[in-house]
Amino acid sequence: MTDFFTAPGGFYxxxxxxxxTLSDGALEPKEVCRRYRDEGYDFISLTDHFLGRYGWPIADTEPYRKPGFTTVLGAELHSGAQANGxxxxxxxxxLPAGFEPPATQEFFATADQETGPELAARAVAAGAHVSIAHPQWSGLTLDDARSLEAAHAVETYNHGCAMGADRPDGFHTLDLLLAEGRRLNLVATDDAHFTEPDHFGGWVMVKAAENDPDALVESLKAGTYYSSQGPELRNIVVTDDEIVVESSSVVSMIVQAQGNTAKAxxxxxxxxxxxxxxxxAASPWVRVTVxxxxxxxxxxxxxxxD
Known part of the structure; x- marks a missing residue:
C-alpha cells in the first residue's frame, strides 16, 4: 500500500x-519556470486556461528544462456547465500538445459544448493525469463530482483559492467519493497566477524512477506521491494492528477514515x-495528515x- 517509500527512484x-501570460497569469512562461526552478522545485506543469479567447494554449515549456528541472505539458480544461451553471x-x-480543443471560447458554459465529464474522459484517453479542480471554490456538488468518472484525483488544497477566496478545500468531496468506493487520490497545488501571494504554497512529492515527464505522469497515475505545504512524509507502514508514520518534525499526526472516524x-x-x-475496522480506507x-x-x- 505504501511501497513507493522504499521503491527505487527519488522524490521530486x-x-x-x-x-x-498565455492565459490570465502575470508572468511569461519562461519566468514562471525560472521562479519555480530557483525556489527548489524539480518540475512544474504550466496549466493555462484552455479557452478559445487565449488560443487554447498548451505551453511549450521544453526550452525551459534544465539539468535537475523539468516541465510537464498540461492545461486547465473547460467545457460544459456544473449544476450551478x-x-x-x-x-x-x-496532456499532448495536439489535444483537440473543446468549443469553449470564454469563461462561461454554452449549450453547444461537450460536458465536463466527456472532456475529462478525452484527456485521460490522451494520456493525461486528471484532477477535479478546486471543488470548494467551484461550488461543486456531490453529483457533479460523481459524474467526473475519469478523474484520477481531487484537488484537495489549492493555495490560490486559499489566498484569494478562503476556499481552498476539496477534502469533503474526496471523502464522500471514497465512501462510495471511488479509488481517487488527492493533490495539493498552487494555482499560481502571480497576481497575489498564490505561489509556493502547496505541492506534490512524486516518487519516480527519474525526473522525466513521462515517469512523473505515470507515478501520478499510480498514486506514488504525497502532497505537502512543508512537512515531509518519510514512511507509512500499515500492519494488522497499527499504522506507523515517519516524517519530518511535526506536532500532530492524524489518521482519517470513512464517516467521522479519526484519531490524532x-x-x-x-x-x-x-x-x-x-x-x-469498519472503514475500507484511511489517510494520514501530519x-x-x-x-x-x-x-x-x-x-x-484490502
Missing part, C-alpha cells in the same frame, strides 16, 4: 497547477508516531486496507 517536488474546471497534466496523536518534535488500527509547529500540513493519498 512539483507544482501541478500554474498560469502564465458555471463552467467546469478540470486539471490535466501530461499530538506531541513535540515527533518524527515517528503510531495509531492502533482497531478504531478503523502538521508541523508552523501549522503546515502534509497529506498521504488514501490507503485502501
Amino acid at each position: 517536488r512539483g507544482n501541478l497547477h500554474t498560469h502564465s 458555471e463552467l467546469w474546471h478540470i486539471l490535466a497534466v501530461g 496523536v499530538h506531541g513535540l518534535s515527533m518524527t515517528r508516531s503510531s495509531i492502533e488500527l482497531h478504531k478503523f 502538521i508541523d509547529a508552523a501549522g503546515k500540513r502534509a497529506w498521504s493519498n488514501p490507503i485502501w486496507l
